[in-house]
Amino acid sequence: MSSSIVKRLTEIVGEENAITDPLTLMAYSFDASENGEAPSIVVRPGSTEEVAKVMQAANASGTPVIPRGGGTSLAGAALPLKGSIVLDMTRMNRVIEVSRENLTALVEAGLKLKSLNDSLGEGLFFPIDIGSPEAATIGGMIATNASGIHSPMYGSTGDRVLGLEVVLPSGEVVQVGSRTYKTVSGLDLKRIFIGSEGTLGVITKAFIKLAKKPSRYVLLVGFFESDSDAARAASKIIASGLRFSAMEFMDKDTVEVASANGPAKSPDTGAALFVEFIGETEEGDAAREAENAMVECRAKRVIVASGEKADNLWKVRTSVYEAISRIYPPFMQLDPSIPVSRIPEFLSALRRISRMHRINILVYGHIGEGVLHPTIIADKRDQKEIMRARAAVREILKEALKLGGSLTGEHGIGALKSKYVKMEFTPYELEFMKKLKQILDPKGILNPGKLV
Numbered sequence: 001m002s003s004s005i006v007k008r009l010t011e012i013v014g015e016e017n018a019i020t021d022p023l024t025l026m027a028y029s030f031d032a033s034e035n036g037e038a039p040s041i042v043v044r045p046g047s048t049e050e051v052a053k054v055m056q057a058a059n060a061s062g063t064p065v066i067p068r069g070g071g072t073s074l075a076g077a078a079l080p081l082k083g084s085i086v087l088d089m090t091r092m093n094r095v096i097e098v099s100r101e102n103l104t105a106l107v108e109a110g111l112k113l114k115s116l117n118d119s120l121g122e123g124l125f126f127p128i129d130i131g132s133p134e135a136a137t138i139g140g141m142i143a144t145n146a147s148g149i150h151s152p153m154y155g156s157t158g159d160r161v162l163g164l165e166v167v168l169p170s171g172e173v174v175q176v177g178s179r180t181y182k183t184v185s186g187l188d189l190k191r192i193f194i195g196s197e198g199t200l201g202v203i204t205k206a207f208i209k210l211a212k213k214p215s216r217y218v219l220l221v222g223f224f225e226s227d228s229d230a231a232r233a234a235s236k237i238i239a240s241g242l243r244f245s246a247m248e249f250m251d252k253d254t255v256e257v258a259s260a261n262g263p264a265k266s267p268d269t270g271a272a273l274f275v276e277f278i279g280e281t282e283e284g285d286a287a288r289e290a291e292n293a294m295v296e297c298r299a300k301r302v303i304v305a306s307g308e309k310a311d312n313l314w315k316v317r318t319s320v321y322e323a324i325s326r327i328y329p330p331f332m333q334l335d336p337s338i339p340v341s342r343i344p345e346f347l348s349a350l351r352r353i354s355r356m357h358r359i360n361i362l363v364y365g366h367i368g369e370g371v372l373h374p375t376i377i378a379d380k381r382d383q384k385e386i387m388r389a390r391a392a393v394r395e396i397l398k399e400a401l402k403l404g405g406s407l408t409g410e411h412g413i414g415a416l417k418s419k420y421v422k423m424e425f426t427p428y429e430l431e432f433m434k435k436l437k438q439i440l441d442p443k444g445i446l447n448p449g450k451l452v
Helices: 004-012 022-027 049-060 114-120 138-143 227-239 252-261 285-294 309-316 319-329 340-357 383-404 418-424 427-440
Strands: 041-043 065-068 085-088 095-099 102-108 161-167 173-177 202-209 216-224 244-248 271-278 300-307 331-335 360-366 373-376
Touching: 004 041, 004 049, 022 041, 049 065, 049 085, 049 161, 049 202, 065 138, 065 202, 095 114, 102 114, 102 138, 114 138, 138 202, 138 319, 202 427, 216 227, 216 285, 216 309, 227 244, 227 271, 227 340, 244 252, 244 309, 252 271, 252 309, 271 285, 271 309, 271 360, 285 300, 285 373, 300 309, 309 319, 319 331, 319 373, 340 360, 340 373, 340 383, 373 383, 383 418
Parallel strands: 041 085, 065 085
Antiparallel strands: 095 102, 102 202, 161 173, 161 202, 216 271, 216 300, 244 271, 244 360, 331 373, 360 373
């Protein structure tokens, strides 16, 4: 990178917010997935105007720009390239306004999820409960259309976005969407940027829908000897039409690892199915119907709980990634989406792939929406094992698509899955996405190598 570009970027954001120290740059060379290249400079803008000027300077010189929030991507969405500019958005972290009457808020994109919810106080929250609220930013969540355990009730991040302020690669600032819950005036342009992984524009502000915190809920946890029986119970509950707020799955090996290494012990062994109903009681009709469905699918034990007991049961599930990481640094965690009725077939395929490639695969996830996390365990120091793990990744994704699923239901494509997109999309779909990128980013400077 030329000294003139470094000088210009430093003038825009100030010397204290332009980082060129090699050791600090190395810390920006990776996200939660794996290592990339160290960028040439990290800039930390404090306003939309500064973002626009950075993009103008980068566009004029053809320098790649990598937008970055909390660096929590498990798909490599924030991995930089050599010679690139990392645009660290975390200084833009204000809650600009909150309307308790309309349950809405206007926030800057670098605001962390936990900081937003802490600022809202009692009664309100932004209900997308991802696994890294202390680090993940609202802008990053929108750019990846993040979702969480309670997505069956509250939707994905994009479902709660009403309007956006976006800086285009040219430096132009645009407003898309509205401040209303519903509008059908013209094309819904905000949807172009939701889930675009920072490849089409830099999100700087978001107008979002909040929610009231629930006053009570009931949780059922069923334990099964067979992973497939737990999956069949999930499918049966979904087909019944019950309106659950969360439905989570852990295979029997994952339950064992989480119980041994997490903050809470599982009260039983085997595969586990968690089903939650907000506003219900332990004696309610929904809880009874879900319990009956589990028993019919050969659950060996069903626990029905509320209050503190339910909170403690949830910890077995919510701490699972941390528990796995304590003893098995995961090589890669996938997030394919599969039709729920076909998940038993997918679980059988995972067991076959595990045996074939001699790779340990732990499985858990948001079964209520058909999104599972096959977590591949491999020693990165063992190149032969890594080669087997990479082969297993391709086989897992092929199997998900074969069953009518998708490559990703939560983490996005990023850099790690970009090589597989041709497996899912038709040539027409790929060409359409590339043309849209060309229109908005003709020089291809925004987050190159991601998505398509």
